[in-house]
Amino acid sequence: MCSSRLLTLLIGARNNQVWAFRIMAANGYVTPNVFEGSLGAMGGYSQCVKTRNLDGNLRGSYCTTYLTLPRHLIAELEGDFQKYGYMLGRRRLDALDKAPVWGYTGLRMGLCFLDGCTEDELTYVLRSLLGDFGLNATVVSCETGEARPWLWRHTLITVFGVVSSLLVFTGTAADYKRLKKPAELPVTKATDAPEKRILPSPAPRPSRITEFLLCFSLIKNSRTLFDIRIRDKSLTFLFGMRVLLSLWVVYAHGFLLSKYDNVDPGFSLYEIQTRLSHNLGLGSSYLSVSSFFFITGFLIGYSILRKATRIQKKNLPFYCLRQYVRRYLRLTVPLAVVLMCFLMSDLVTYGAADNKADFYKREFDSCVSHWPSILLHYMNFLPWKNHCLEETWYVATEMQIYVFALPLTLVLLKSRRAFLSITLLVVLSSTAYTMYATWIDDLHPALSFGFPSLNKILRTAEIIYHKPWSHAPTYVMGILCAYCVVHHGKLRLSLVSQAILWWFSIMLTISLILINTVWNGAEDDSSIAHRRALYAFYGSSYRTLWAIAKFWMVYALATGRGGILFRFYSWQGFHVLSKLSYGIFLCHYPILLIRIGRVSTPYQLDLFILIRDGLGRWVLAIAAATILHLFYELPAVNLERFFGRRNSGARPVNGHSHKKMESSSAPEKPLQVMVVKTPDESKL
Template sequence: MQVIGFLLLTVIHFGVFAEISESEYASMPELFHLDNFDRCMMLGENALYCMFQMQLSPLEAGSNVQIWQTIQKTTSNVKNFRHDLLRYGICVPLSCPNIAQNVTGYNDDSHLREGIDHCYASELKELGLKGYVTQLHCITEKPLYNIDSVDIVVGILLTSLIVIVMYSTIYEGIARHKSKNDYDRIISTKHGKITACFSIFKNWDKLTTYTDMNKSRLSCIDGLRCYYSIYVVMTHSITPSIYNIPSNPRYSEKITEEPKAMLFLNSHQAVQTFFVISGWLLSTNLFPTFEKMSFSFTYMLRRFIRRYIRLTVSLGVIVAITATWLRHSGRGPFWDGWAGTEYRNCRNNWWTNLLYINNYYDVPNMCLSVTWYLAADTQLFLYSLIILGIIWMKKSTVYKVLGASLVIGVLIPGILTYINGYEIILRIYPETLHTSLNLREWAQMGAPGHTSIGGYTIGLIGGYIFYKNKDKKFFTKTYHHLLWWVIILVSPLAVIFSGIILYDVNYTVSPMQAAVYASLAKNIFAFSVCVLIFGLTQNFGWILRDFLLARPLQFLGKLSYCVYLVHVPLMRARVGQMRSPDYLSDGVLLYQAAGDVIASFIFGTILCLFVDMPTAALQELYLAPKETKRKSE
């Protein structure tokens, strides 16, 4: 009966769309428009380029009400843009010359608002409409931002870093041309050890060193990191492009009807992959230690400090650049909205990123919004150290502690969804994308670390099972392999493509059903990733295993953290410099996403060689345990 009901709703849903013909859609005012920005800036002192939103309404005595009815009908569907709200960018002296007699004297934007209203009045009147400007942001030939003391300090620090890296690279590079004994003698000195930490040549050698896949059963993790990093970058590239300023908005409005769109519109659960990997690696690293020594609070504290330093140095560099020089690196109609907003958020809330609390504090104004994951992962790492510490002190509690953590992790999303009455999923539509950070649902269900305890615990359990049974062979029968394939393919795809049904606005569920889905969806995805990793360690996978163990993926997988840090600032810079609405198609989006992936890996490599790997090398030199230092030497 539910299936029949859903089919009827679907027919009704598409019937509503059928009422609006293509000719009716085309009769509405152009939704997005941009004048030539660079031509406007050539006007020098007379340059005045204004971005504005204009709210439409019908004329009181308008003779043509059909267009307004079409606008209302289109706007009433949440899958569509608000066609009663025009988004324009105009060169005032060229498009509205009547109000540009003395643009340098317009210090009061109310005068400009009235002038723009009047400029478009006659054009809208012919359509039976009127409009008034609700938001206005204007740009002149003057720089948007002045260089301040913070910019100068960060510039000096970045320049110093580049000088140190270049000096160290040359110093270590010259030593390479000497005999092996001379090289070892030079590098073994205190000065030599420190400079070697910053040498691009030496760090490149480490980055491109390949390990024997047959000796390391967890080599598949590099492949998973690489492929999922690409997936994350493509998702973050495609989604804003669809809903920013398309020249064919009909494409964006119909995209949620396409099953393939769920791969990036309903893919938030895929981030559980990284939580599972983090939990797995922590578990496999710590449980052997439990067998060798008694509980040590100092050891656990040192683990946290080392991880904090390793993550925070690279993060701090990106936050510093975003809060200072990123805003000076481009210009355009959307620059202040995309790059300027990020700059202001990072100036105000940079400290929350460095304390890894940015996913709880002032979430709507989060600096580098994508770093919610780093905060959540750090919080879950600390949480896991606590529960693993309990296990370390009393090893017989391992099943009870991990089991309790799993139950808690599964229940939390469902309880929060039920109590707050949230929808079954967070739907991304054209108008909601721009306000997603302001949505209470995302701030309480997507970003916080406690909503992903289940995924991280699944990783801990998987790592423990792997550690305890690393020399055993499981699942030797054919049906075991078939079951493995079903779990790793059907489970995550079912979670993602459930959006085909759940994205329909007419599809409603009870609060209890929404709670059950919230509890199970992300944890089912996490479980499938855990089963995937365990199967690969058992030599399952056939061609999939070959793809994940390809040698280049070891190199690319090591870049995943740096790629994650740089990809959003790069995209903000790209979108911020747009000069015209983009024509959208599947091919255009994939081409654009591929470009973002390539750029992210290029800049991620630079960040890795200049910051991340030197940080790791210095940690190994000064903070590593004595046994580790001896092995490295």
């Protein structure tokens, strides 16, 4: 079949057939800017898949081909070019050590052929033709532009979406009807004195079914989302912090997860990394993750310590179990919805672009086969090639740390000395493990893409970065900060002492960010003095040092010492967005993957484009997170409270739970208020 297709194409070209010219011209031949690091000659995807002959029995098929050059040829080329100052350091031809789990290796070329040949057949043909020259070719991801077929998982996800939408619509309608219903006044008797004024009766209690439906009401949930009232105004600064950190994460992922074989020119990746602006934002973006862990630990500790007396009276094992279930549901429900949406994304990516051969396809296939790792939060212990929705390693790690941090915080209620001993043990053991692993395995100091060795980057992520014990010090330092705020928030500090602490915090923050220039600006590892010692020290200590830098800042802001910085972070515009920060984090990554899967041409990469794309993804993530929050996240919280009230025997009255009113068996009567009679104004 394939040999006949090849013969048909050659005959068509000889006879000057238009369809044959379209197919041959759609191939990616020579990679543009190949000596400037570009790895992809993508060809013409649209032209290829839209090609048909007059009878319609021949059509174009676009495939992705990876071509690897022999090592001796690379060495000879490098030797010739290095005489003229090219291909030195990072700019060597073999510098981009592309990990096999990341995708296929070699030059990426678009192959347009007639439909009818399998990927294995085309691979055999190309290897037969190019094998004598020492070249090796692999053909993958052939498609004809047709849409993805409808599968059983699409049906199940669609049914879930329809049912949830119907619940939201029904709940909204019930809420609207309830709000529009006028308040009923009790009928007054003819013998009642005019001085007696009768107030409206309390609103009747909704039925259980109505209460259940109101959990899904868009009216109720929108009010909750846009309600900016807060009881403890000392923590309003966290709103601005969470919003800006989410923007930092979204912006950085656009660079860290770029398809390197689509960047033109490829060396622009290295040129960006050497700039100071890169190290201030992209190169140090992993610190935003440490900030999130610190803030989460602070909030957990603060919420427990403020209610210490009430919590100590409870059954602590049952309390922990209930908190685990609540935490699991609040993390997992929106995550499951995002996972289902991503599993539908093949309907919009297949047949739309040619960039699905490795990165997007690997993520999508992992989600199809390893989706339980997402819902059970153990994905960070799987090999990188089996990760689904890569950024959700954070959710799994946070849940795992929470299992340990909750009882640790309860220990703090009993014994401060025991808590400090455990905290010190956690910090020292995590530091020792990270230092040992970084030194022995020669890993990167952080998950920074300053060097092009993707194998080393992925090993760093698997061994250190994705594991809970690496981030536990930052988490427990946040709990310790909460303890200082609750129990020592009124500590008197002179203005000089505060100025010194602010100076120390700012200088330590700047140092941890700018030290990235040492390896991001170097030509190669060998040019860095005492490289392994520097990597081991920084990689093992930066999380704890970053927590120390944030310790005073959060303490000062929470105890009224923040000044203008507190007012900036507490801006009301951040309040609503901060409620969406978790949804923004979950939604931005599938948006990025879909964008990668739909790219059909090489793209330029510079700071302006990164900022533009990052802001665009952030806005799209906000829109998606709003829908996620209103349709799924808040209903899940409402259902949790609904069933919690049912178990406790309390029911809401006018939106509030009153156990005393529920336990009363006397029938309700209209509330009457006697008003003192005043003189008739008409007689004055």
